[in-house]
Amino acid sequence: MDSPKENDINYADLTDENIINYENLIKEDEEKKPLVSEYDVIENYKVNYIDSEIFSKKINQLKNDCKGYRSVRKDGNCFYRSFSYKYFELINKNKNSKWSQEMKKIAKDSINVLTSVNFEKETIEDFYDFFMDAFDPQKFREISFVDEYTSNGIVFYLRLICSAELKINHEAYEMFLEEPLDSFISRQVEPLGRDVDNVQIMAIVNALKVCINIAYLDSTNNNVNWIKFGEEYQKDANSPVINLLFTPGHYDMLYHNDENV
Amino acid sequence: MDTVTKRLIKEIKNIQNSPNEQIPELHPISDDDLLEWKAVILGQEDSYYKGGRFELAISVPKTYPIQPPKIRFVTKICHPNVHFKTGEICLDLLKTEWSPAWTLQSACMAICVLLTQPEPSSPLNCDAANLLRCGDELGYKSLIQMYVNMYAKQQ
Numbered sequence: 001m002d003s004p005k006e007n008d009i010n011y012a013d014l015t016d017e018n019i020i021n022y023e024n025l026i027k028e029d030e031e032k033k034p035l036v037s038e039y040d041v042i043e044n045y046k047v048n049y050i051d052s053e054i055f056s057k058k059i060n061q062l063k064n065d066c067k068g069y070r071s072v073r074k075d076g077n078c079f080y081r082s083f084s085y086k087y088f089e090l091i092n093k094n095k096n097s098k099w100s101q102e103m104k105k106i107a108k109d110s111i112n113v114l115t116s117v118n119f120e121k122e123t124i125e126d127f128y129d130f131f132m133d134a135f136d137p138q139k140f141r142e143i144s145f146v147d148e149y150t151s152n153g154i155v156f157y158l159r160l161i162c163s164a165e166l167k168i169n170h171e172a173y174e175m176f177l178e179e180p181l182d183s184f185i186s187r188q189v190e191p192l193g194r195d196v197d198n199v200q201i202m203a204i205v206n207a208l209k210v211c212i213n214i215a216y217l218d219s220t221n222n223n224v225n226w227i228k229f230g231e232e233y234q235k236d237a238n239s240p241v242i243n244l245l246f247t248p249g250h251y252d253m254l255y256h257n258d259e260n261v
Numbered sequence: 262m263d264t265v266t267k268r269l270i271k272e273i274k275n276i277q278n279s280p281n282e283q284i285p286e287l288h289p290i291s292d293d294d295l296l297e298w299k300a301v302i303l304g305q306e307d308s309y310y311k312g313g314r315f316e317l318a319i320s321v322p323k324t325y326p327i328q329p330p331k332i333r334f335v336t337k338i339c340h341p342n343v344h345f346k347t348g349e350i351c352l353d354l355l356k357t358e359w360s361p362a363w364t365l366q367s368a369c370m371a372i373c374v375l376l377t378q379p380e381p382s383s384p385l386n387c388d389a390a391n392l393l394r395c396g397d398e399l400g401y402k403s404l405i406q407m408y409v410n411m412y413a414k415q416q
Contacts, residue, residue, distance in 0.1 A: 122271045123326075123362055126264060149264065152327045156361050187353075190360035192327065 030074050036085050036145045037071040039261055042254075045069050047247045051219055058217050061224045062245075066215070068255040069245060076193035079201070079251040080155040082244050084134070085145055086253050087210065090240040092137040093260065099239055104135055106208055110161055113207075117167045119160060127157040156192060162200050163189045165207035172206075173199050195249075198229075205230035212242045215254060265325050269295045272364050284369050296321045300332075300369050304413070308377045309405040313338075313413035317372070318348075319365060329359035330368060339408040341379040341390035350375070351385045 042063055047055060072081040091100045111128045115121050130153040134144040145151050163185050166173050170181050176199045177184050188194050205212055211234040216225040228234075234241060243254040255261055269289075276287055286301035298319035304310025316335040322328045332355060334348035342351040354363065354371050363371075384390030392401040 119362060120275075122275060123268075123364055126268060127361065149324060149327055153361075156327065159360075160362065186360070187358055190362060191358045192360070193357075 033073055034146075035073050035081060035148065035151050039068050039070055039255070041068050042066050045071075045245075045252075047217070054219055054221065055217075058224050062215060062217070062254075065226075065256060066243065066254045067257050067259075068261060070253040070255075072252060074250055076195050077152070077155045079196040079244075080158045081145070081151065082251045082253045083204065083212065083242060084154055084158055086242045086244070087208070088134045088140050088144065090242065091135065092140050095137070099235075103208070103210070107131065107135070110164075110207075113168070114160055114164050117164045119164070124157070124160060127153045127160070130154050131157040152192060156190075158204065159190055159192070161207045162203045165203040166199070169206070173203060196251075201229050205233065209233045210242060211239065212244060214244045214246050214251075216246045218248055263323075265321065265323055266295055268326060269321065272366065275364070276366055281366060281370060283373050284366065287366060287369060296323070298330075298365065300365075302369055302373050302376075303415075304409065305373065305377055309402050310338075310376050310409055310413075312415060313409040314415045315413055317369065321365070326361035326363070329355050329363075330365060331355075332368060332372065337408060337412040339386065339389050339405050340376065341381045341384045341386055341393060342375060344385040349385060351380075351383055 042059060045059060070082075070085070072078050072085070087103070091103050094100055110131075111121070111125070114124060114128075130144070130150050133139045133150075134154060143150050144154060166181060166185060166189065174181055176197075179187075184199075188197070189200060201212065201214075204210075209230070211228065211230045213226055213228045216227065228241075233239075241256075243256050243259075245252045245254045273288070281287075283303050283305070284300060285303065286299060288298060289295050290297045290299050298321065300317040300319055302315050302317060304313035304315070314336070315338055318333055318335050320331040322330070332350060334343055334350065336348075337345070338348070339345065343349065344351075350372065352371065352375055355368065379390075379393065381390040381393040389401065389404060392404065
């Protein structure tokens with residue numbers, strides 16, 4: 001059975017069971033897709049749930065700044081996966097640049113940061129190894145985002161980096177939370193498959209000292225809205241920035257016009 | 262060596278180095294298959310499960326610890342969040358809130374905590390949950406202890 005097409009869904013007869021079946025079918029379809037897609041030009045970007053007229057208008061706007069994209073699987077880890085792919089890709093493209101060296105140094109030290117907030121080294125070091133392996137261009141291409149276990153391990157390690165930053169500098173984040181920090185971390189940050197809020201994005205930006213620029217594409221009539229996180233880490237105009245695309249409920253990667261692909 | 266084996270060997274060493282007195286047994290059933298484990302947890306002294314010794318069956322998926330282990334009670338137990346017939350456990354940590362930073366030992370400890378802190382709002386055993394929700398503490402206690410005496414008494 002294929003996942004239902006919009007026209008096949010009988011909205012008058014949506015029982016709980018039907019909804020669950022549809023959800024499972026969508027999930028199964030999604031699991032057949034690669035974790036990270038091939039690069040494609042921005043004109044080919046497809047999105048669900050947004051009125052197509054508004055959507056094509058906004059894709060046209062995006063074209064002023066961006067030429068292409070990569071999609072990631074919609075499994076609740078999309079921000080972590082998009083971010084980490086783009087992060088390693090930018091670093092590996094110019095391995096010996098000052099910025100890449102700095103990024104690697106911060107990543108290398110992260111295991112000490114994590115053990116300082118009581119993560120046990122034995123339980124996390126395998127994931128640390130997956131993360132550090134992605135600094136090797138060959139492993140990055142062939143394993144890190146191809147093998148599901150490894151890729152999820154990298155996502156998880158990034159979640160731990162986020163968790164540790166939230167714990168260490170809690171006074172900077174607590175005011176944005178609607179529940180105690182500990183329960184926020186154990187329910188929303190550390191488990192795989194939980195999507196991000198701005199708090200997690202801020203924590204990752206601060207922990208890794210990177211700048212993320214996100215284009216928000218929604219169904220309103222406003223123009224595409226760009227929001228930069230961690231502008232202070234963009235030391236000069238040439239420092240790499242991680243460009244992401246947000247559509248309702250999902251993050252993918254964007255490639256800026258002046259980026260080499 | 263694959264990642265799950267590597268990880269489980271580390272866990273076995275950790276369990277041997279720092280055993281938990283509430284979990285007197287936690288090990289693979291045989292040396293040939295590291296993916297099937299047996300655990301025994303004890304009812305805490307200050308709980309209705311006092312004097313009980315409960316066997317758990319742990320099945321570790323090949324994708325562990327990215328995916329959670331499957332844990333169920335083998336010993337019959339009366340608890341709002343445990344299915345009386347199958348021993349299935351309703352605990353967020355074993356499902357949606359699992360994180361690879363947990364271990365088999367910490368998961369067993371969470372099950373020990375569940376014994377003293379049931380969640381009657383998400384029951385698998387409605388009879389036990391209803392007693393608790395109605396505030397029939399005496400009935401709840403008697404039911405639990407009857408089953409502890411029938412099935413889980415320590416030798």
